Amino acid sequence: MPIQIDSTxxxxxxxxxxxxxxxxxxxxxxxxxxxxxxxxxxxxxxWLKALATAEGFxxxxxxxxxxxxxxxxxxxxxxxVATGSHTDAIxxxxxxxxxxxxxxxxxxxxxxxxxxxxxxxxxxxxxxxxEEPTRFGIGCIGSRxxxxxxxxxxxxxxxxxxxxxxxxxxxxxxxxxACFQGTLAxxxxxxxxxxxWIELHIEQGPLLEREQIPIGIVTxxxxxxxxxxxxxxxxxxxxxxxxxxxxxxxxxxAELILSIERHTLATGAIDTVATVGTCxxxxxxVNSVPSRVTLQLDIRDTDPTRRESVMQAVxxxxxxxxxxxxxxxxxxxxxxxxxxxxxPHIIETLEQVCTEESIPxxxxxxxxxxxxxxxxxxxxxxxxxxxxxxxxSHRPDEYAAPADIARGTHVLAAALAKLASE
Amino acid sequence: MPIQIDSTxxxxxxxxxxxxxxxxxxxxxxxxxxxxxxxxxxxxxxWLKALATAEGFxxxxxxxxxxxxxxxxxxxxxxxVATGSHTDAIxxxxxxxxxxxxxxxxxxxxxxxxxxxxxxxxxxxxxxxxEEPTRFGIGCIGSRxxxxxxxxxxxxxxxxxxxxxxxxxxxxxxxxxACFQGTLAxxxxxxxxxxxWIELHIEQGPLLEREQIPIGIVTxxxxxxxxxxxxxxxxxxxxxxxxxxxxxxxxxxAELILSIERHTLATGAIDTVATVGTCxxxxxxVNSVPSRVTLQLDIRDTDPTRRESVMQAVxxxxxxxxxxxxxxxxxxxxxxxxxxxxxPHIIETLEQVCTEESIPxxxxxxxxxxxxxxxxxxxxxxxxxxxxxxxxSHRPDEYAAPADIARGTHVLAAALAKLASE
Numbered sequence: 001m002p003i004q005i006d007s008t009x010x011x012x013x014x015x016x017x018x019x020x021x022x023x024x025x026x027x028x029x030x031x032x033x034x035x036x037x038x039x040x041x042x043x044x045x046x047w048l049k050a051l052a053t054a055e056g057f058x059x060x061x062x063x064x065x066x067x068x069x070x071x072x073x074x075x076x077x078x079x080x081v082a083t084g085s086h087t088d089a090i091x092x093x094x095x096x097x098x099x100x101x102x103x104x105x106x107x108x109x110x111x112x113x114x115x116x117x118x119x120x121x122x123x124x125x126x127x128x129x130x131e132e133p134t135r136f137g138i139g140c141i142g143s144r145x146x147x148x149x150x151x152x153x154x155x156x157x158x159x160x161x162x163x164x165x166x167x168x169x170x171x172x173x174x175x176x177x178a179c180f181q182g183t184l185a186x187x188x189x190x191x192x193x194x195x196x197w198i199e200l201h202i203e204q205g206p207l208l209e210r211e212q213i214p215i216g217i218v219t220x221x222x223x224x225x226x227x228x229x230x231x232x233x234x235x236x237x238x239x240x241x242x243x244x245x246x247x248x249x250x251x252x253x254a255e256l257i258l259s260i261e262r263h264t265l266a267t268g269a270i271d272t273v274a275t276v277g278t279c280x281x282x283x284x285x286v287n288s289v290p291s292r293v294t295l296q297l298d299i300r301d302t303d304p305t306r307r308e309s310v311m312q313a314v315x316x317x318x319x320x321x322x323x324x325x326x327x328x329x330x331x332x333x334x335x336x337x338x339x340x341x342x343x344p345h346i347i348e349t350l351e352q353v354c355t356e357e358s359i360p361x362x363x364x365x366x367x368x369x370x371x372x373x374x375x376x377x378x379x380x381x382x383x384x385x386x387x388x389x390x391x392x393s394h395r396p397d398e399y400a401a402p403a404d405i406a407r408g409t410h411v412l413a414a415a416l417a418k419l420a421s422e
Numbered sequence: 423m424p425i426q427i428d429s430t431x432x433x434x435x436x437x438x439x440x441x442x443x444x445x446x447x448x449x450x451x452x453x454x455x456x457x458x459x460x461x462x463x464x465x466x467x468x469w470l471k472a473l474a475t476a477e478g479f480x481x482x483x484x485x486x487x488x489x490x491x492x493x494x495x496x497x498x499x500x501x502x503v504a505t506g507s508h509t510d511a512i513x514x515x516x517x518x519x520x521x522x523x524x525x526x527x528x529x530x531x532x533x534x535x536x537x538x539x540x541x542x543x544x545x546x547x548x549x550x551x552x553e554e555p556t557r558f559g560i561g562c563i564g565s566r567x568x569x570x571x572x573x574x575x576x577x578x579x580x581x582x583x584x585x586x587x588x589x590x591x592x593x594x595x596x597x598x599x600a601c602f603q604g605t606l607a608x609x610x611x612x613x614x615x616x617x618x619w620i621e622l623h624i625e626q627g628p629l630l631e632r633e634q635i636p637i638g639i640v641t642x643x644x645x646x647x648x649x650x651x652x653x654x655x656x657x658x659x660x661x662x663x664x665x666x667x668x669x670x671x672x673x674x675x676a677e678l679i680l681s682i683e684r685h686t687l688a689t690g691a692i693d694t695v696a697t698v699g700t701c702x703x704x705x706x707x708v709n710s711v712p713s714r715v716t717l718q719l720d721i722r723d724t725d726p727t728r729r730e731s732v733m734q735a736v737x738x739x740x741x742x743x744x745x746x747x748x749x750x751x752x753x754x755x756x757x758x759x760x761x762x763x764x765x766p767h768i769i770e771t772l773e774q775v776c777t778e779e780s781i782p783x784x785x786x787x788x789x790x791x792x793x794x795x796x797x798x799x800x801x802x803x804x805x806x807x808x809x810x811x812x813x814x815s816h817r818p819d820e821y822a823a824p825a826d827i828a829r830g831t832h833v834l835a836a837a838l839a840k841l842a843s844e
Contacts (some may be wrong), residue, residue: 002774007518011764024588064636089710090705090707091705091706091707092704092705093705093710095660101731117436123460132707132709133707133708134708134729135710137708139709149671152771161708162706166446197485198716201664204661205659205662205663205664206658206664220660226708235816235817236815236816236817237519237626237627237790237814237815237816237817238625238694238699238720238722238815239626239644239646239699239720239722239788239789239790240625240790240813240815241627241628241693241695241790241813242627242691242692242789243686243687243692243694243696245628245813246456248683248697250698250699251679251680251683251698253676254675254676254677254679254680255680256674257673257676258673258676258677258680261670261673264665265665269663270665270666272665273660273661273664273665274665275660275670275708275709275710275711276672276712277660277672277674277703277707277708277710277711277712278703278704278706278707278708279701279703279715281699281700281701282511282514283816284513284584284699284700285512285514285554285555285556285697285699285779285816286555286556286559286583286648286697286699286700286701286718286719286720287512287554287555287648287697287720287816288512288697288699288816289513289564289697289699289816290698290699291817292695293701297707297708298660298661298708300661316454322658333481362546366660366661367661367662367664368576368661368662369661378541390492391658391663391667392658393657393659393715393804394657394658394705394707394710394711395657395658395659395687396662402543
């Protein structure tokens with residue numbers, strides 16, 4: 001029997017998952033906020049596991065909450081073929097980022113089962129914990145741990161990034177409260193655990209839509225880095241602290257924000273992007289001169305050397321700022337990751353599926369990073385992109401057309417079937 | 423009997439009040455956070471009323487929580503002489519701002535009583551509600567209402583400034599929950615309610631300390647204004663939204679912050695000060711391009727025309743920013759107040775006391791604004807300043823020496839006695 005994707009059901013499931021959110025719906029779309037280990041995240045996990053159980057798939061959860069949904073193959077001792085993504089969402093996000101890879105992956109497994117396939121290798125769907133960095137300031141915690149990229153002891157000491165220092169809880173405390181217990185060292189997967197890994201995802205960029213191509217085959221993932229800057233100046237009363245005596249931390253932060261933007265644009269390369277996404281002001285009162293500001297920077301490039309050259313230029317400006325404004329600026333590296341290359345064999349398999357099914361495709365770079373960046377360290381990987389409207393993501397108006405989601409799911413299923421037969 | 427200030431008791435009371443706070447104590451001093459109508463503010467009010475009751479003073483509270491502690495004179499039908507200040511505190515503030523005027527005022531009344539004085543006019547101590555703008559985005563709510571400066575209906579609709587729009591409560595709801603009931607229109611004081619008003623306060627500036635003068639007699643209060651700017655750009659994924667397509671609200675906000683600083687410095691006048699004290703970023707995630715930023719600006723000058731010329735220059739930059747960055751910026755005026763002049767008669771009375779007691783004094787401008795700015799609209803006023811260390815205020819290391827506090831309290835008491843005998 002041919003593989004048939006149940007697009008209606010998949011759409012219903014995406015809609016249902018979108019309702020598991022901690023915020024009201026805005027006029028412009030479906031806003032989703034689902035922070036890792038929040039009550040909403042835990043509800044979403046329970047709902048997903050119930051769907052998998054209903055299909056008779058096996059479920060394993062590790063100590064950090066990564067969830068493995070397995071359809072055993074006829075030779076279950078062989079390394080499995082796997083797919084997956086995440087279901088957590090940043091504040092006021094859309095409903096497709098990550099979820100298409102998880103629910104599309106689930107539908108791919110179901111569609112293969114309905115087609116009568118008896119896979120030789122097991123096929124596994126993975127839902128990763130905390131792909132988004134919102135809660136702990138660092139993204140892809142689950143896949144970093146699986147792949148041995150993040151030290152398990154350090155991981156447990158990560159603290160909530162958006163809480164005051166005196167009340168921020170550790171990952172250890174929060175995962176335990178969410179009933180994910182045991183040592184994080186146990187989450188590391190052995191080498192050759194997976195035969196192949198494919199992640200289905202919306203592009204989060206405008207290229208596929210612009211060129212009207214329904215499938216992107218990702219050949220490499222850009223190298224991301226993130227930093228935290230703490231600017232400390234001199235606080236005081238907004239009326240009484242005279243301008244010549246000021247060492248205003250927010251004015252210094254404003255210069256730093258613009259320096260980052262200027263040097264990023266100056267590379268002239270479309271692949272260099274940098275974002276200051278948060279700006280926390282202390283004490284944060286309208287009539288008080290800011291004494292301390294914390295900024296978080298996300299900077300990415302397909303070329304890590306070029307990324308570092310931007311940082312070097314920013315650091316020269318920081319040196320000038322320090323002297324001119326008599327403030328201190330500390331720079332803290334949160335993470336700096338190397339780019340990942342997709343497996344030529346999996347790329348070829350995906351191209352073969354597209355050719356067989358007469359689906360146009362394009363090979364491309366992923367500028368967003370994904371759990372696949374880390375899976376690449378322990379398995380041959382590739383990613384499948386589908387178009388999203390106006391390239392928009394991380395916003396309530398994020399949108400991918402049902403036909404595009406179904407087509408991506410179909411390509412995913414067909415590729416998993418081929419790889420599982422090897 | 424001469425007036426004798428009980429400095430030991432006054433210091434103990436200042437210390438006790440400082441412990442009624444919602445935050446931990448930092449290493450650098452005594453940090454106080456006492457937001458209006460928080461549990462700590464309500465505890466502070468109860469404690470103050472108990473002190474007043476113990477002295478046999480009469481207590482009245484109005485519908486917004488302004489608290490009037492009255493020592494009746496021998497002719498209680500005459501307009502009273504009054505003093506006072508506030509006990510609320512911004513986040514991470516010091517322990518002297520406002521409290522010196524309230525507890526010093528209380529000690530002045532007690533010292534006069536101990537001296538055997540039978541005042542002709544009643545002497546009243548006022549503790550104002552919400553001098554600080556932290557909770558509702560506008561300062562001096564109590565004195566604005568008393569003086570008919572703030573429309574009572576509008577006041578009740580003021581919303582919490584630092585809460586999300588969907589959960590921010592109104593002043594009406596919050597004051598009712600704090601058991602301050604009745605219409606706000608009832609808070610307005612009739613003309614000639616007070617014969618004279620004096621507020622004792624730390625300078626919150628460096629001049630008295632620098633010149634080693636223990637008493638400042640305030641002849642005018644600078645004109646403050648505050649604005650809220652909302653910058654709306656285009657959000658998106660920090661990896662996928664390419665730099666040329668960005669309309670980053672935080673980068674635009676950074677330019678606005680620096681524009682304000684530049685034009686404020688450009689007046690060349692020491693009396694022009696401007697502060698952007700808050701910067702709220704939406705959605706506020708490290709990997710999401712800021713789509714909306716809200717800034718609050720506090721700008722003050724002794725010359726309202728010069729203050730407005732700075733705003734005009736900033737608005738020209740905003741026009742440029744709008745076009746160049748394809749963002750929108752809305753400007754909302756929160757308040758813009760006129761400067762106040764002290765009463766020549768009260769200034770003269772204060773000078774007379776200083777001369778009689780051989781205390782050096784200096785006439786000066788108040789760059790910080792105070793409830794006295796609004797009391798000036800319904801009563802003859804003046805303010806008394808005492809030195810504070812390094813001119814620091816609104817910070818945990820704010821400090822005024824016990825001898826300076828006692829001296830200021832002494833001058834206050836002697837002046838109240840003179841004015842109450844008129």
